[in-house]
Amino acid sequence: MVDYAHPEVLVETEWVARHLDDPKVRLAESNEDYLLYDTGHIPGAVKVDWFTTLQDPLRREFIDKAGFERLCSTLGIDRDTLVVFYGDRNNWFACYAFWLFEYYGHPQLKILNGGRMKWFKENRPVSMEFPKFPQTNYKASKPDLSIRAFRDQVLAHVQQHGALVDVRSPGEYSGELLHMPNYPQEGAMRGGHIPGAMNIPWSQAIDEIDGTFKPDEELTRLYLGKHNLDPKKETIAYCRIGERSSHTWFVLKYLLGFENVRNYDGSWTEWGNLVGAPIEKG
Structure with missing residues (x-):
């Protein structure tokens, strides 16, 4: 550690x-x-x-x-x-x-x-x-409002081409999976993802054997290498209700030292039900 x-x-x-x-x-x-x-x-x-x-x-x-x-x-x-x-x-x-x-x-x-x-x-x-x-x-x-993102802030972030991390599964991200099995309370009218968001499922930060966080070098390769996130730029993470994205928020802020990362706890149950909100699929 x-x-x-x-x-x-x-x-x-x-x-x-x-x-x-x-x-x-x-x-x-x-x-x-x-x-x-x-x-x-x-x-x-x-x-x-x-x-x-x-x-x-x-x-x-x-x-x-x-x-x-x-x-x-x-x-x-x-x-x-x-x-x-x-x-x-x-x-x-x-x-x-x-x-x-x-x-x-x-x-x-x-x-x-x-x-x-x-x-x-x-x-x-x-x-x-x-x-x-x-x-x-x-x-x-x-x-501490600096660690929380609201929908209007997310929309402004999208318009500024800011870094967005969708931590859900690939099926949720693509829109193929509109409703998660056994999670009827987390439904949304539309499937897909917020425009410009990159899909980095939360589980990629975890060791499958014992559930611990992966070592620093593996996390660095994943977030900074493969996905080219910049620790000095504002980053917003989201999922469906904010719990999986708080996990990624923790990884980015505390394990990798990102200076400005927010959790959008409204996440897809809010964004996917918003009238007029921009959505991408695929």
Whole structure:
């Protein structure tokens, strides 16, 4: 990990094992599968569900600053707590939660390299207990708008021929796959991709065997070599709902050191339903 631009944002399973009882560390599991945490999790880890915990119950939007403060207070997280996220799907939603916590300015955040799968493959301790921690009085920072892209910003970015990374599968990108199987809530009226976007599926950044991030040299060849992305220029990543693109956002910003990368969390469920939005296929 030492060759990454910011290796300090990753921890390995051995590090987590040594800090299971550290009161200054809060482990947080964030999965696609809502029930997975309940079947067993890393001892002491709290559940941070993408949909029921992090999303507004009425609007297509994540929780506001006050809601984020309530969440952290309930989980016993203070400003000086180191929060370590991990989850299923090679840390899709762990990276989304990391991104949202950074959006509201939490100072200390890390990702468990390899996520839930690596921890379980190594037969490390698993708990069925739902931990409770003393409530805090958490105060969040103002939202960091520099890491989030809105649709009007994306449209302006397209018109300026800025770098766009579509992290979905080739079928989604081409428009051949309009609806993802088992994801009816992520549908869109039109298939395809945002004009000018290059297709770099999020999974290409992951080692298939243990789910860890690929080494720096492989990531550099993929993003800077093969696809010619410039770390000094603004880059926007998107997928369908913003979770896979937060994974790529994490790779670009923290592992490769991109200076200005944003996550378009509205992604294709917004863009593919917008009246008059430009779309390309193929």
